[in-house]
Amino acid sequence: MTPEPQGLEALFVGHLGWIERVAGTVCRRHGSSREDAEDFLSWAKLRLIEDDYAVLRKFRGESSLTTYLTVVIAMLFRDYRIHRWGRWRPSAAARRRGGLAVRLETLVYRDQLRLEQAGEALRTAGETDLRDRDLARLLSELPARGPARPMPVGPDPLADAPAADRADDLVVAEEVEAGRRAIAGVLERLSAEDRLMLRMRFWEGMSVAEIARGLGLPQKPLYRRMERALANLRGLLEEAGVSRDRARATLEE
Amino acid sequence: MPQSDIDPERLAALLDGRLGKTERAELLSHLAASEQTLEAYADAVAAVSQLEPQRRPLPPIRWIAIAAVLAGIALAPWLWTRLRPSAADDPGRFVALLAARPASRPAGLEDSPWGSVRGADEPLTADARAVRLGARLVDLELAVQRGDTVAARVAADVGVLLEGIPAAGPVSAMYRDIGQRAGGAPRDLEPLLAEAGSAAANLADPDLVRLGAWVEAARVAASAHDAGFFGARQSRATLADAGTLPGLTEPARAALGRVHATLAAERAPDWSALGRDLTELLRMLGGP
Numbered sequence: 001m002t003p004e005p006q007g008l009e010a011l012f013v014g015h016l017g018w019i020e021r022v023a024g025t026v027c028r029r030h031g032s033s034r035e036d037a038e039d040f041l042s043w044a045k046l047r048l049i050e051d052d053y054a055v056l057r058k059f060r061g062e063s064s065l066t067t068y069l070t071v072v073i074a075m076l077f078r079d080y081r082i083h084r085w086g087r088w089r090p091s092a093a094a095r096r097r098g099g100l101a102v103r104l105e106t107l108v109y110r111d112q113l114r115l116e117q118a119g120e121a122l123r124t125a126g127e128t129d130l131r132d133r134d135l136a137r138l139l140s141e142l143p144a145r146g147p148a149r150p151m152p153v154g155p156d157p158l159a160d161a162p163a164a165d166r167a168d169d170l171v172v173a174e175e176v177e178a179g180r181r182a183i184a185g186v187l188e189r190l191s192a193e194d195r196l197m198l199r200m201r202f203w204e205g206m207s208v209a210e211i212a213r214g215l216g217l218p219q220k221p222l223y224r225r226m227e228r229a230l231a232n233l234r235g236l237l238e239e240a241g242v243s244r245d246r247a248r249a250t251l252e253e
Numbered sequence: 254m255p256q257s258d259i260d261p262e263r264l265a266a267l268l269d270g271r272l273g274k275t276e277r278a279e280l281l282s283h284l285a286a287s288e289q290t291l292e293a294y295a296d297a298v299a300a301v302s303q304l305e306p307q308r309r310p311l312p313p314i315r316w317i318a319i320a321a322v323l324a325g326i327a328l329a330p331w332l333w334t335r336l337r338p339s340a341a342d343d344p345g346r347f348v349a350l351l352a353a354r355p356a357s358r359p360a361g362l363e364d365s366p367w368g369s370v371r372g373a374d375e376p377l378t379a380d381a382r383a384v385r386l387g388a389r390l391v392d393l394e395l396a397v398q399r400g401d402t403v404a405a406r407v408a409a410d411v412g413v414l415l416e417g418i419p420a421a422g423p424v425s426a427m428y429r430d431i432g433q434r435a436g437g438a439p440r441d442l443e444p445l446l447a448e449a450g451s452a453a454a455n456l457a458d459p460d461l462v463r464l465g466a467w468v469e470a471a472r473v474a475a476s477a478h479d480a481g482f483f484g485a486r487q488s489r490a491t492l493a494d495a496g497t498l499p500g501l502t503e504p505a506r507a508a509l510g511r512v513h514a515t516l517a518a519e520r521a522p523d524w525s526a527l528g529r530d531l532t533e534l535l536r537m538l539g540g541p
Contacts, residue, residue, distance in 0.1 A: 018304075021300075021304050022300045022304065025299065025300040025303050025304060026296045026299075026300055029296060029299055029300075030296075058262075059262065060262055062262050062263070062265075062266045062271060063262055063265035063266040063268070063269045063271055064265070064269055066301075066305070067265040067268050067269050067297075067301060068261060068262055068265040070265070070268075070297045070300050070301055071261040071262075071264045071265045071268070071293070071294070071297045072261045073297075073300075074293040074294070074296035074297040074300065075261055075293045077293070077296060078289060078292060078293045078296075089292070141426065192278070192281045192282040192285045193281055193285075195285040196281055196284055196285040196291070199285065199291060200291070200295060203288070203291070204291065204292065204295035206295055206298065206299065207455075208455065209302065210295075210298050210299055210302050211298075213268070213298055213301070213302055214267075214268065214294065214295070214298035215281070216267070216270040216277070220458075220459070220460070223457065223458050223459075224379065224458065227379045
């Protein structure tokens with residue numbers, strides 16, 4: 001039975017702490033600044049409250065309420081991100097290197113700050129003590145990215161090629177694009193679960209522990225399974241004429 | 254509501270493990286095909302994992318500690334060192350069990366039983382790689398503690414072993430950093446070493462990394478006639494767990510059995526024979 005509006009309001013207020021923590025965690029994962037995180041939280045709360053708490057009214061009890069709210073907030077963040085910054089998102093390589101790499105990549109490539117400006121912003125916010133030289137080294141380990149540009153989301157997310165301003169860039173962009181198409185095609189030949197496992201690892205930068213939790217699988221056997229799925233993928237990519245280096249470079253982006 | 258073609262409650266039920274087999278398979282297929290939904294789901298999984306870590310049953314020693322605290326009993330510092338959660342992942346923890354760290358590499362243990370890790374013609378299996386990784390991480394820990402510049406070579410070996418593991422790039426970079434700082438003050442390198450060790454151990458099969466680390470530390474202990482190492486709870490537990498690992502070859506099981514029998518005997522072990530058996534065990538476990 002759907003609770004009365006007063007009951008929904010109490011439910012919302014009772015879970016406000018959880019909502020704020022989830023919003024903060026998701027924002028950090030995407031390299032959002034403190035101001036952006038606060039802006040998103042206000043926006044998300046409005047979405048949860050609007051239409052007499054429609055989000056809470058639709059809850060059927062098939063999961064825990066906290067997990068439901070977590071998924072809703074993650075989906076809201078995606079809407080918010082596209083509205084604010086288009087399709088730009090942190091690279092898998094940055095995610096695997098941690099929060100500082102994500103923040104640095106965001107400031108340099110999405111917000112178009114110079115490295116020294118980004119370094120100053122990070123140090124001022126107390127997010128790092130590293131000098132610009134160390135930050136430059138970290139940045140050099142990340143794939144070069146195009147700037148953020150709001151654009152409509154198409155059906156094929158792998159088609160988001162980097163900006164190509166020079167002839168050399170065009171050649172590289174074509175190779176990257178060919179690599180992406182080949183990988184996307186080869187992935188289709190794996191089982192849905194294996195495909196998902198690899199996408200979670202390489203596209204989303206998730207840890208094996210997180211993948212195990214997300215798929216509801218025991219963690220330990222997942223290491224070997226990942227190994228087997230990758231060996232399978234490698235064989236299929238070689239058949240498709242994609243070199244190991246090209247595959248690695250594509251997966252890093 | 255968020256703009257999406259998928260019901261958020263179904264995703265939440267997947268994350269809570271409440272879907273039936275068919276429903277789960279359908280949803281996984283959808284996730285595998287939809288980058289946008291997967292991105293949101295990945296965020297949700299990461300948030301739940303961080304905010305609501307899975308509760309695991311505490312090992313008995315923790316209950317002893319908790320009971321002691323409740324009873325107002327002061328705990329000895331050694332007990333706290335065993336309660337640190339990171340200790341379970343760090344292969345270097347076996348080095349802490351050694352009674353004394355040798356001032357130089359003990360005679361006969363200069364090289365690994367497999368020779369160089371570079372340029373091997375035969376590709377390593379994932380299991381062999383995990384065992385070698387564990388052993389080399391112990392070598393690295395010992396070299397760093399000695400302030401020995403050989404740590405640079407050992408760190409490079411670890412990097413080579415990691416090259417064969419997917420997504421190990423960031424951890425390899427940490428070992429490059431360690432290698433560049435080899436020979437420096439151990440206390441400067443220890444935090445990085447512990448962090449890198451835990452990360453590396455989780456990239457490969459953790460049980461085999463742990464076994465490789467234990468056997469290598471045990472070789473050092475045998476050469477020093479260090480009975481305390483073999484009597485330590487962690488040592489005994491690792492040896493007992495090794496017998497249950499799937500995939501061990503018969504010769505490896507036989508070598509493991511000999512080590513077990515030597516340590517189970519009531520008389521003092523023949524340290525030389527034990528050292529030989531351990532080396533043989535390591536050679537078989539880490540062979541290509």
